[in-house]
Amino acid sequence: MEARVWSCLVVVSLALLVASPAAAAEEVEKVLTLDHSNFSDTVSKHSFIVVEFYAPWCGHCKALAPEYEKAAAALSSHEPAIVLAKVDANEEVNRDLATQFEIQGFPTIKILRNGGKIIQDYKGPREADGIVEYLKKQVGPPSAEIKSAEDAASLIDDKKIFIVGIFPKFSGEEYENFTALADKLRSDYEFGHTLDAKLISRGESVSKPTVRLLKPFDELVVDSEEFNVEALEKFIEVSTVPVLTVWNSDPANHPYVNKFFEGPGDKAMLFVNFSKEQEAYQPTYKSVAALYKGKGISFMLGDVDSTQNAFQYFGLKTEQAPVIIVQTAEGKKYLQTNIAADQIASWVKDFSNGLVKEFVKSEPIPEVNDEPVKVVVRDSLQDVVFNSGKNVLLEFYAPWCGHCKQLAPILDEVAISFESDPNVVIAKFDATANDVPKGDFEVQGFPTIYFRSSTGSLSQYEGDRTKEDIIKFIETNRDKTAEATSTKAESTTESVDADSVKDEL
16 A cells, blocks of 8 residues: 555645646536446447546546546547546445556546456656647557657657667567567557667667667666566566655656655655755765665655655654655654764664664544544554454544545444443544554555454454444444453452543543
């Protein structure tokens, strides 16, 4: 889930910098509206269709809407026409579609090919002209032939990654494997192929089939003569990650930031004020990153002014920068605030040797917690959920989540119905402000609801989000035998113990 959360944070940061929603033209909509009743039939009739999954309450969806409509209008006259569609994934009847396509945030755009048999993520711009340009390339051949220096100049952008296959002839296993891979990765990269390496402005002449990867960072040219599909894909995966990824206000860097967070392994992030500290920190940090290349940890340098969402995600304040954070592949976090440039190498070494204490994000335990639905934070999770000896229904939510807002008054009603029952607790946990413990709960979207009985049986609630259904689930799954025993035992103890537990809740 961390990868998805980080990708969303990058999108949010970019949207705040460049998005400016425009009023949609008052004309016939070119974007098709799909739902559970017509989705499969419509998709099956198209060899290429683009589908946006959105929620009406989502601010980024609202910002995208007029741009998406403009792009749909422009692409409707393309030959062949390129169809853009949308699905309201907030609608209950479309929930199965959202699950099928693994929608975990809004907006999410998918490219469906061959009647929906091939599904790819849309990874292009979110303004009309950029959407049009990106999708036109997606419907053409996966790799463009380079016949002249002019072709090369028009296709290859020095600020982007470009992958070229150099062949003695456009046939044979090497060429077929290259073309197949280009088709598979076409939503991520642009590909070309040529018979003459001299047409490519960077790199040496070659004597055998070669894949040449051109990039705007580190070594600018990397070649591979290995055409096994798996090895070729690994070559591209490794070569397209900078030794040090930079996250700032430049949109050209955002594809690399997304790739950084979506990649495997541990992730080290150093956040500094670029206007004052970049020059002092970047050379030192990059040299550390180079030392650890290929050792399961990637490095990123972020500008404090452009990454406020990251600070919110970790529960940090800007005055704590420069701050270095490592998030492991298992989701554990380690950090050091106000770190000096000459401390970075030793801190990363200590982390690698297991000498840095894990950081766990938690809101303060509330001093007053007297609402029907109790507030649980990471630091009170053990006491309220695991050690209270009560039956606890716990909602993991996000403040911005529309479904969570709809559920809130229903949970209030459920909590009020159990107010006179000391053995049942209805609680909520802000999963954006508190770390969810790994292993105990699997939270892939919001809201996610778990129930823990008084004897420790843990189960996820997946029923209808109505007062009646939730109450029925609690009554069915609570442990009344243990409660009866507990009640009998409490009668022989001092009443202060029971009062203490109630005060904690």
